[in-house]
Amino acid sequence: MDNAEAIRRATTDLLWSLWTELGVNGVVRKHAHLALDPEALLLFSPLLAASDPRLLELVYSWCVKHQGLIAPSRLSGLRKTLPPEVTGPFDAFAATLRANTPARWTTTKGASPWSKVPTLRRVSMDLTRPALRMLRLRAILGVSARADVLGALISEPGEWVTAAQLTPLGYSKRAISLILHDLQETQLIDAQPEKNRINYRLAVGAELGALAGPPGLATARWLDLFGLVTLAHGLIAHQERLPTLRRVAAHKLVEQARPIAARLNLPPPPKTAGDPEAFDAALCWFVHHLEGFASGSSPAFGVSTMR
Numbered sequence: 001m002d003n004a005e006a007i008r009r010a011t012t013d014l015l016w017s018l019w020t021e022l023g024v025n026g027v028v029r030k031h032a033h034l035a036l037d038p039e040a041l042l043l044f045s046p047l048l049a050a051s052d053p054r055l056l057e058l059v060y061s062w063c064v065k066h067q068g069l070i071a072p073s074r075l076s077g078l079r080k081t082l083p084p085e086v087t088g089p090f091d092a093f094a095a096t097l098r099a100n101t102p103a104r105w106t107t108t109k110g111a112s113p114w115s116k117v118p119t120l121r122r123v124s125m126d127l128t129r130p131a132l133r134m135l136r137l138r139a140i141l142g143v144s145a146r147a148d149v150l151g152a153l154i155s156e157p158g159e160w161v162t163a164a165q166l167t168p169l170g171y172s173k174r175a176i177s178l179i180l181h182d183l184q185e186t187q188l189i190d191a192q193p194e195k196n197r198i199n200y201r202l203a204v205g206a207e208l209g210a211l212a213g214p215p216g217l218a219t220a221r222w223l224d225l226f227g228l229v230t231l232a233h234g235l236i237a238h239q240e241r242l243p244t245l246r247r248v249a250a251h252k253l254v255e256q257a258r259p260i261a262a263r264l265n266l267p268p269p270p271k272t273a274g275d276p277e278a279f280d281a282a283l284c285w286f287v288h289h290l291e292g293f294a295s296g297s298s299p300a301f302g303v304s305t306m307r
Helices: 003-022 036-047 053-069 070-080 085-102 131-140 143-156 164-169 174-187 221-237 243-263 278-295
Strands: 189-193 197-202
Touching: 003 036, 003 053, 003 131, 003 221, 003 278, 036 070, 036 085, 036 197, 036 243, 053 085, 053 189, 070 143, 085 243, 131 143, 143 164, 143 174, 143 197, 164 174, 174 189, 174 197, 189 243, 221 243, 221 278
Parallel strands: none
Antiparallel strands: 189 197
16 A cells, blocks of 8 residues: 555544444444544545545434534634635535535535435434543533533643633634633632633532543544644645655645644654655655554544643
């Protein structure tokens, strides 16, 4: 298997494992130890699973059945942070869903649905699975920013965080600040003023075990992780170009990957400036880390999602 095929295979294995955890009819579950992010997964799946019609059909069926637990405002907020190569395929997927279900997910004006509506397949979801903590909290507390903010605090109970550090959830700083204030009023979380900001953390001894599920669930910066996978696919799209053009593309994509790798706690990508083997070196780096994502063993799993 060449490196380009290895990237495609690792991506497919990753997506199948994550969606199987969510309840589609798959076999392998390698990410049961991770708190999944349904909106991040939904936003990237139409692009990254484009070559797997069966998986996309199952994803569509899952959304038809369970779209009520997806947060439209969060989906919209996260979508605004993503590049067109991601939002275009998602918008077509969402337009198809809007045309055939009650889902009202925001897309760009004029987004065209798929020419053929997928056949609905049987899917299920077990909300007792630890990895589905975010969806379980929504089922208990309602599909809201409040449930997601509380879930983020539960995921790292000893960490002090500010409202600004929680904005990657996809909600405004003001909305998060109001929620944190309300939660502090109930004494579920502690507040600690520091200069011109307020730090918050889950209150010691807060009785949230039944909501949180079993301890030890790992976390991940899912948007960054899927962003790195997308860059890997951008790289292999240049495979058939002239060597000089491949090197230029490799350098550009590696520099985009560098800050993402740092946030994911991954070793930095190779230096590619002036390297005649830059393209192959970059491919090998991406393959190694995508295979780690697919196996569930990457150091990207377990890093703080609040930094």
